[in-house]
Amino acid sequence: MGEVDQAFIQAAQHRPKLDTIEIEGIPLIDLSLSDKLLVSEIGNACKNWGFFQVINHGVPLELFTKINIAAKTFFDRPIEEKTKVKRDEVNSTGYHESEHTKNVRDWKEVFDFVLKDPSFLPASHEPEDKELKTLRNRWPENPPEFREVCQEYAREAEKLCYKLLELIALSLGLPSNRFHGYFDDHTALMRLNHYPPCPCPELALGVGRHKDAGALTIVAQDDVGGLQVKRKSDGVWVPVKPTPNALVINVGDTIQVWSNEAYESVEHRVVVNSERERFSFPVFFFPSHYVMVKPLEELVNEQNPAKYKEYNFGKFFAARTRGDYKKLEVENIQIRDFKII
Ligand code: OGA
Ligand code: NI
Numbered sequence: 001m002g003e004v005d006q007a008f009i010q011a012a013q014h015r016p017k018l019d020t021i022e023i024e025g026i027p028l029i030d031l032s033l034s035d036k037l038l039v040s041e042i043g044n045a046c047k048n049w050g051f052f053q054v055i056n057h058g059v060p061l062e063l064f065t066k067i068n069i070a071a072k073t074f075f076d077r078p079i080e081e082k083t084k085v086k087r088d089e090v091n092s093t094g095y096h097e098s099e100h101t102k103n104v105r106d107w108k109e110v111f112d113f114v115l116k117d118p119s120f121l122p123a124s125h126e127p128e129d130k131e132l133k134t135l136r137n138r139w140p141e142n143p144p145e146f147r148e149v150c151q152e153y154a155r156e157a158e159k160l161c162y163k164l165l166e167l168i169a170l171s172l173g174l175p176s177n178r179f180h181g182y183f184d185d186h187t188a189l190m191r192l193n194h195y196p197p198c199p200c201p202e203l204a205l206g207v208g209r210h211k212d213a214g215a216l217t218i219v220a221q222d223d224v225g226g227l228q229v230k231r232k233s234d235g236v237w238v239p240v241k242p243t244p245n246a247l248v249i250n251v252g253d254t255i256q257v258w259s260n261e262a263y264e265s266v267e268h269r270v271v272v273n274s275e276r277e278r279f280s281f282p283v284f285f286f287p288s289h290y291v292m293v294k295p296l297e298e299l300v301n302e303q304n305p306a307k308y309k310e311y312n313f314g315k316f317f318a319a320r321t322r323g324d325y326k327k328l329e330v331e332n333i334q335i336r337d338f339k340i341i
Contacts, residue, residue, distance in 0.1 A: 007105040008204040014104075016228070016237070016271045018202055025049070025238050026229065028246065032056035035167070042164075043171030046251050050266030051229045053246040058163070059156040061245055064220055066149045067192070071279050073143040075109060075194040085138040087112060090123075092321065094138040101208035102332060107272050108195045108206050113137040115154050115188040121289050122312075125319035125333075132289070135187075154190045157218050157283040161188070164216060164249060165285075172259055174298060179215065179258070185288035187317070188214075193280045195226065198272040206270030206278070211334070212252040213320050214286040219248040224278035230267040237269070253335045254287060257308045260295035265335070289314030309338045 027045040031038065031054050045052035074082070079097075087096040097109040114135050123131040139147040162183075166176040195206040206226055221227060221242055228237040229250075240248055256265040272278070287293070294310035319333040 004200050004204070005105070007100075008107055008200075010104055010203060010205055010208065014205070014209060015203055016201070016205065016269070018271070018273075025231065026240055027052040028243060029054050030056050031058070031163075035170070038167055039170045042167045046168060046171065046255075046263040049229070049232065050264050051240065051248065051250045051268070053240070053243055053248050054164075055243070055246050057160055057247050059153070059160060059220075059247065063149070063153045063156060064245070066145075067153045067220070067281055068222060068279055070143055070146045070149040071111070071192045071194065071281070074111060074140055074146055074192070077140070077142055081140070081142065082109075085111075085140045090133055091135055091138070093135055095140075101205075101210050104205075104208050106207050106270075107198045107204045108193055108270075110194070111140075111192040113139075113150060113154075113190055115158055115190060115283070116186060119187045120185065121187055122314040122318045125315055125322060127315060150190065150192075153220075153281070154283065157190070158188065158285075160218060160247070161216065161283065161285040164218075168216070168251075168255065168263070172262060172296075172299065174296070178296070182215075182287040182291045183285070185290075187286040187289055187314075188284060189286065190281065190283045193270075193278075193282070195270065195272050195278040195280075197274050197277055199274060201272045201274055204272065206272040209267050209269040211265040211267055212250060212284060213254070213317055214252040214284045215254040215258075216252055216285050217250050217282050218285070219250075219280055219282040221248060221280040222278060224273070224276050226271045226273065226278050227280070228269055228271055232264070232266060252284070254293055254313065257293050257311075257335060257338070258296050258299075260299045260304060261307050262299065286317065287313050289317070305341070307339060307341055308335065309340055311335075311338050 082095045085094040087094040117137045119135040123133040165179045169178040223242045227240040253265045291313045295306040300306045
């Protein structure tokens with residue numbers, strides 16, 4: 001224990017209980033059902049949980065195996081090789097081993113790439129600074145098939161993102177393509193997460209508690225488990241049980257605002273363990289940087305007035321990710337900072 005850097009240690013109230021029992025709860029939805037049934041199941045899952053799992057989602061299952069192998073092979077390479085494709089504050093694609101969530105270091109290493117190469121984001125979080133930065137992917141030499149496997153998986157996940165957005169729009173009583181225009185120059189990011197075994201899983205977290213900033217997130221996880229969701233009804237941390245061939249979906253902050261809180265972005269975290277390494281592969285579906293996010297006009301009226309001020313997605317994201325590299329003295333920006341009522 002004496003070996004573990006203080007930067008990883010969670011404050012007492014945020015440390016995980018490691019004896020959590022498996023509770024059924026998070027809905028499992030079969031995407032091969034009729035759209036009519038799906039719309040209602042997805043609407044309920046978004047309202048009650050903010051999280052659900054899907055099967056028969058159309059992502060070819062052999063890609064799960066391929067991406068697991070590619071990720072393991074990459075993360076097993078020597079650190080000198082991984083840092084050749086290191087992320088930095090200007091270009092946040094590539095390898096990174098010291099991410100912070102809410103100013104505590106996460107017990108993980110990651111590899112990030114954008115689905116659209118290049119992608120554009122504001123260069124800084126300062127409102128007056130109009131400069132954009134260009135994100136271009138950095139690919140490692142090993143394993144040789146890494147790039148192709150990542151891109152193949154990402155193409156399939158992107159299709160699923162659009163399908164889910166359509167179902168979510170329908171479930172809110174909107175036309176199915178209502179959200180599409182916000183993603184013309186989307187800034188979606190895929191991340192390969194590696195959580196090594198941790199000598200003090202009762203003190204550290206793989207990812208500290210957080211909400212995802214985008215519209216939705218699709219996560220493929222292996223069979224180790226560790227992802228936990230804060231149940232809306234009572235605040236209990238509920239494990240998301242690894243389910244063969246399923247993908248985990250969660251609603252992010254952007255949908256919380258568009259839906260005027262009909263659907264909330266729910267807090268989640270990743271618990272680590274002392275025995276098995278874990279891999280997970282989120283795709284964060286972020287809108288174009290210039291999108292102004294606000295409650296949709298169709299969903300607000302006198303009885304249900306807008307609960308959020310409008311904000312620029314890119315600036316919000318730039319402010320939110322400022323703490324990724326180091327401990328900041330200030331708390332990260334959150335959508336509650338735009339709350340009107
Ligand atoms: C994240 C996240 C979950 C997981 O990276 O934002 O919540 O299971 N990951 O790794
Ligand atoms: Ni997350």
